[in-house]
Amino acid sequence: MKKLSIFFVFILLLKITTVMAQDKTIKILVLIHSDNGGTYELAKEIASGIESDKNALAVIKQVKESPNPKLKNIPVASVEELPSYDGIAFGSPVYFGNISTGMSEFLSKTVNLWTNHSLEGMPATVFMSAGSGAGKELALNAFWNSLAVHGMILVSNGIRGYENISKTIPQGNTVLGTTSLASLKDVERPTKDERGLAELQGRNFAKTALALKGTFPKKQPAANTEKSQDINDLLKQKNIILPQVPQPAGNYKPFVRSGNLVFINQVALKDGKILNPGKLGVDVTEQQVKEAAKATMLNVIAVLKEATGGDLNKVKQCVQLTGIFNTKEDYTKHADLMNAASDLTVEVFGEKGKHARATLGASSIPVNSSVEIQAIFEVE
Known part of the structure; x- marks a missing residue:
């Protein structure tokens, strides 16, 4: 019995020593x-x-x-x-x-x-x-x-x-x-x-x-409860199809990256042609201009995908969108027209898609597009 007690004491000491070593x-x-x-x-x-x-x-x-x-x-x-x-x-x-x-x-x-x-x-x-x-x-x-x-x-x-x-x-x-x-x-x-x-x-x-060791608490940062969805999966789920990147018509590039910022300008090109061209109130309606704005934003996102090496998950923030619309002098509802582009951006990027914005009218836009969008994104 005494030997058995010594054995158990030995095992207990061994476990304590092991725990202390760990x-x-x-x-x-x-x-x-x-x-x-x-x-x-x-x-x-x-x-x-x-x-x-x-x-x-x-x-x-x-x-x-x-x-x-x-x-x-x-x-x-x-x-x-x-x-x-x-x-x-x-x-x-x-x-x-x-x-x-x-x-x-x-x-x-x-x-x-x-x-x-x-x-x-x-x-x-x-x-x-x-x-x-x-x-x-x-x-x-x-x-x-x-x-x-x-x-x-x-x-x-x-x-x-x-x-x-x-x-x-x-x-x-x-x-x-x-x-x-x-x-x-x-x-x-x-x-x-x-x-x-x-x-x-x-x-x-x-x-x-x-x-x-043991003198400071290992404090984990507050958990981010919002799990970001893979943007490529989201595009498939929402059946959002990005067009091919429009090729430059002059001595410029589809995008320029400076540091972590990407700068993009696009017009309403779709399938090689300008979608709903002309001046609002003369050649096209407000609904047609909104469709053109959405198509323009799709072109912007397509260029952005190329700028991120094909991975839109690297987008950290849409910083600024500027919508320029081909309108008559007395037109004042430019913001309503731009909502089509803004809503699409938030639909794709969620909170990262919320941006600062400017809208304005112009007497004409290159290639007779009814809209041009200038965009600035922050990326990884």
């Missing part, structure tokens, strides 16, 4: 944006340093898909998953003394996390890949500023490893985080020493993250 296991996200692979090389060393502690797991993800073959198999992180980790190591190229555009765009989407205090108290560290090295401290500071706003605990690298690096060539060590000087000729980058500094940074960060 409780001390941490998962750290190594989140990067990389252009030519330099930041990714540092990320691998950071991850190696993190996992040198057997209680730590490193997960490398990128903020957006990359055309670089070296990076094509790296998964893309979502903003919503960030609070689920015990720490985040952020890596980015240096862009003119600042964070890269890709990383900056990703961080700009974390407003909901900031509002809900989702990252407060979580440890963070940063590393970067520079060109000449000029501006690297500015860029690292910019990184730190963004993370400080979230209330993250910033873990610096200090002067760890400095005594072991070669002093014969420029190295990317800084007290704020490891960097690599990618443009130095005849020297492989990251250098062996830079890789060593990154590995050391990962080790130190894992130690800090382990110490802080």
Whole structure:
């Protein structure tokens, strides 16, 4: 009986030890944006340093898909998953003394996390890949500023490893985080020493993250209860058929993208001909102009689909629609005519389709169209 009691006590202690060990296991996200692979090389060393502690797991993800073959198999992180980790190591190229555009765009989407205090108290560290090295401290500071706003605990690298690096060539060590000087000729980058500094940074960060585990709540952002429907499925359900993209009749393009904005101008072309051409009240009725406005908006959406690489789900917002109508001088109901285009936009894009709007009349419109629509969309 005594032996049996000892056995059960042993099993109980084993289970308690196992639970305690599991409780001390941490998962750290190594989140990067990389252009030519330099930041990714540092990320691998950071991850190696993190996992040198057997209680730590490193997960490398990128903020957006990359055309670089070296990076094509790296998964893309979502903003919503960030609070689920015990720490985040952020890596980015240096862009003119600042964070890269890709990383900056990703961080700009974390407003909901900031509002809900989702990252407060979580440890963070940063590393970067520079060109000449000029501006690297500015860029690292910019990184730190963004993370400080979230209330993250910033873990610096200090002067760890400095005594072991070669002093014969420029190295990317800084007290704020490891960097690599990618443009130095005849020297492989990251250098062996830079890789060593990154590995050391990962080790130190894992130690800090382990110490802080359980000291901050993992607050998930407020759930978005509105589930967006795939727009391609919606078009099929509503039997909305987009026309082929009208080809330019002059020295211009169907659309121009500037940053995340797409600019489009279209007229009432349908099946190669102008639908219901002419002037309202002279050649066409209000109902015919509304039909033309809807056809024009279908052309706009068709061009928009081409601008988004065939994926209308990348549309974030219809920003502005301007309807220009071929009317007589005394006509004043332009807004009623434009409703056909506005209603279609909201039907297709939902809340994202609600827009600012302008309408006006003109004495004539090119190719005798009764309507022209100018559109501005924000896309991913």
